[in-house]
Amino acid sequence: MLPAFIVFSLIVLGASTVMAVFTNSFIIVVSLIDNAKSKNLSSSDLIVVTLCVSNIFFQLFMLVNDCLGFLFFEIYYKDEVYISFTVLLILPIYCSFWFTVCLSVNYYLQIVIATHPFLIRLKLAAAQLIPQLIKASIFISFVTGLPAAWTFYHDPANVNITTNESFEISILSQNVIYMVPSNLISCSLPLILVGIANVLIIKSLVAHNSDRRVNGELSARAEGRLRAARTISCLLFLYIFFYISQILLFLEAFPLSSPGFCTCLMIIYMYSPAQSVVLIFGSPKLRQVYLRLFHCMGGNSEDKAKTPTVLFIKLKMNKTQSN
DSSP states (O other): OOOHHHHHHHHHHHHHHHHHHHHHHHHHHHHHHHTTTTSSOOHHHHHHHHHHHHHHHHHHHHHHHHHHHHHOHHHHTSHHHHHHHHHHHHHHHHHHHHHHHHHHHHHHHHHOOOOSHHHHHHHHTHHHHHHHHHHHHHHHHHHHHGGGGGOEEEEEEEEOSSSSOOEEEEEEEEOHHHHHHHHIIIIIHHHHHHHHHHHHHHHHHHHTTTOBOTTSOBOHHHHHHHHHHHHHHHHHHHHHHHHHHHHHHHTTOSOTTSHHHHHHHHHHHHHHHHHHHHHHHHOHHHHHHHHHHHHHHHOHHHHHHHHHHHHHHHHHHHHHHHO
16 A cells, blocks of 8 residues: 555646646647747747747656656666656756746847847847757756766665665765756756846836826736736746755755655646746737637536526516516
């Protein structure tokens, strides 16, 4: 009989994987269909599509990785299997972090009112700049992620996962000389850059708060700034929670199956689906299609419920007039 902690973790992981695959695939399909006529993805859609692809791979690799780790740990801790899954998890999450930076830069270039010649040139060259940033993100992720395969060493440890008996196995651990620089480059640095972009977007939002129409409503540009600031802020908070949870789990700050350990694990499991939900509701196009799909799936019952009420009012009015 599996412990309740493992059963609960696998249930949450399975549910988050289904949600992540559905929401990220939804974003990819809508973006591709919307750009089918032009045959070229816009810079924003290109970043979002690549980000969603990396999230799907990360979620699926994490599902297989944790199922093996919880249920078939004898196989999981074989050198080839453990190293392969570690690299397969590192690469998409590093890419996801750097793609988030690209999205933040793109949002900033779209909404900033450029006065400096350098910023003006960047805005004009955004269509050519963003694909190059995506290529650079993939390159940096592979350069910092692939060497992980050659930085492991055996570390004896006591393991107690599914039984009351402890036994000693030799666990592969990463070399600190590789781990610290790679995490600083592909985890900490993207977090700092997203934070800087978020501050600049909010600063632009505050500086042009008076950008309104004659009737007092926000202009299209002001609404774009507000939407961008809200989206990047949400992505930044998700990033911070994921980053802290990763560090706490790596440092073994909480014992296995403790509330702290479970909380960190749940945050990591929900990172990809939560990020896709933020992207959906941060885009008017994606939000509109998603809500339309949602109403098509369950909106008929509301229409049926409204009909008797209208008929009842009409009958009552006719009865009153006859009297």
